[in-house]
Amino acid sequence: MPPDRTRAVRDLLDGDAGVAHLAVVPGGSIRPAGDLFLVDVARESADQLIDGLRELHVDRDGGIAMEAVDAAVSRPAEEAERRAPGDGSDAVVxxxxxxxxxxxxxxxxxxxxxxxxxxxxxxxxxxxxxxxxxxxxxxxxxxxxxxxxxxxxxxxxxxxxxxxxxxxxxxxxxxxxxxxxxxxxxxxxxxxxxxxxxxxxxxxxxxxxxxxxxxxxxxxxxxxxxxxxxxxxxxxxxxxxxxxxxxxxxxxxxxxxxxxxxxxxxxxxxxxxxxxxxxxxxxxxxxxxxxxxxxxxxxxxxxxxxxxxxxxx
Known part of the structure; x- marks a missing residue:
């Protein structure tokens, strides 16, 4: 995504209770040029995060790729699932x-x-x-x-x-x-x-x-x-x-x-x-x-x- 959007996106992701892991790679994207974000999020929070990213026009000026994680051996992931509102089995992306x-x-x-x-x-x-x-x-x-x-x-x-x-x-x-x-x-x-x-x-x-x-x-x-x-x-x-x-x-x-x-x-x-x-x-x-x-x-x-x-x- 464009570098001018990095701070806003980082605040959005970092402030979500359902985010387990967050990484930012400055200049990590070549096409389109910009920063690369890698984030693992509980299924319950995925839909609202996508809405937030679209409000920031990340879909227009960058890109949002989603991939399901079958298993994550991580205490932060377990804590994110507990913090996220709703239930993962009922969540709809x-x-x-x-x-x-x-x-x-x-x-x-x-x-x-x-x-x-x-x-x-x-x-x-x-x-x-x-x-x-x-x-x-x-x-x-x-x-x-x-x-x-x-x-x-x-x-x-x-x-x-x-x-x-x-x-x-x-x-x-x-x-x-x-x-x-x-x-x-x-x-x-x-x-x-x-x-x-x-x-x-x-x-x-x-x-x-x-x-x-x-x-x-x-x-x-x-x-x-x-x-x-x-x-x-x-x-x-x-x-x-x-x-x-x-x-x-x-x-x-x-x-x-x-x-x-x-x-x-x-x-x-x-x-x-x-x-x-x-x-x-x-x-x-x-x-x-x-x-x-x-x-x-x-x-x-x-x-x-x-x-x-x-x-x-």
Whole structure:
């Protein structure tokens, strides 16, 4: 950061109860030229410190890089965690959440590939009435990323991220269903599947075309759990979220129905997909808004900073 900001930044960091270690390297940065700060801070204080640094325009004239520390063997670190307001497991680093979900919302080749493969797996699972294959398709599907990004974008008013998330969802499912339909048509042409599949008894996968109130409840619970997993940096819980929702299986059913001429099944699968997407999104929005409101009530230990209005020299 510019040297003219060093004193203010040092006072900000040194005055925060959640800072464990602080080092300043004068002239340590080449691009942009300036001083380099290295700071270890308790998760509870990270968000308010980032806000303070942005008030000092460090993000504009320098840079802020965040990295999670898995373990720190340090008494000052333990003391900083005790002093910091709130609880580390509940703390939300909003800037990290926004940027992580924004990256997940990108309409990339890998996103399209994963969603298409997951939809194809779901279609194969329906043909064979295989619960394990359905679970595999659910876990593989990447659609929760754009859904979470859309919710974060609405709560934090990030229009560009929100638009990108909507495009990724619409284009992603359209491409995945279209390609899966083509594969299903190929299978029909080879005699592997036929219209009789639509009327076949499928005890393991029949739920895909049976949307009801439980579908909505599961989607809402999955949306809440997914957001909590993202904001608390507990990614392991996301696997349970992926297995809970019926988005990708519904897309697989839609593809099969298009290929085999099943109008009723297509409508029911479309309804299932819509219920799940809407339930997840609404629950994610509500959870994020509640978290933001609650976290704002936590006492802030960071001293107020003097705004810097001049440009970098």
């Amino acid at each position: 909003w800037e990290q959440v926004v940027r992580t979900t924004a990256a997940d919302a990108a309409l990339s080749v890998s996103y399209l590939a994963f969603l298409t493969i997951a939809t194809l797996l779901a279609a194969v699972a329906i043909v064979n009435d295989s619960a394990p294959l359905v679970i595999g398709a659910m876990v593989l599907g990447p659609e929760f990323g754009p859904l979470a990004a859309l919710a974060v974008a609405v709560v934090h008013r990030r229009g560009r991220v929100g638009r990108q998330a909507v495009v990724s969802l619409l284009v992603g499912f359209a491409v995945a269903i279209a390609l899966a339909t083509l594969v299903a048509l190929l299978g029909r042409g080879l005699g592997w599947i036929g219209p009789e599949l639509l009327g076949k008894d499928r005890p393991a996968t029949a739920f895909i075309t049976q949307p009801d109130r439980w579908s909505l409840l599961v989607a809402v619970l999955a949306g809440i759990a997914g957001v909590l997993s993202l904001t608390s940096a507990r990614s392991g819980a996301l696997v349970g979220v992926f297995i809970s929702v019926t988005t990708v299986p519904a897309a697989g059913e839609m593809a099969l129905s298009l290929a085999l001429g099943g109008g009723t099944d297509f409508r029911e699968a479309t309804t299932q997909l819509g219920i799940n997407l809407a339930g997840i999104l609404v629950a994610a929005l509500a959870t994020l808004a509640l978290q933001r409101a609650v976290w704002r009530r936590v006492p802030r230990a960071t001293p107020r900073v003097q705004r810097v209005g001049h440009a970098r020299s």
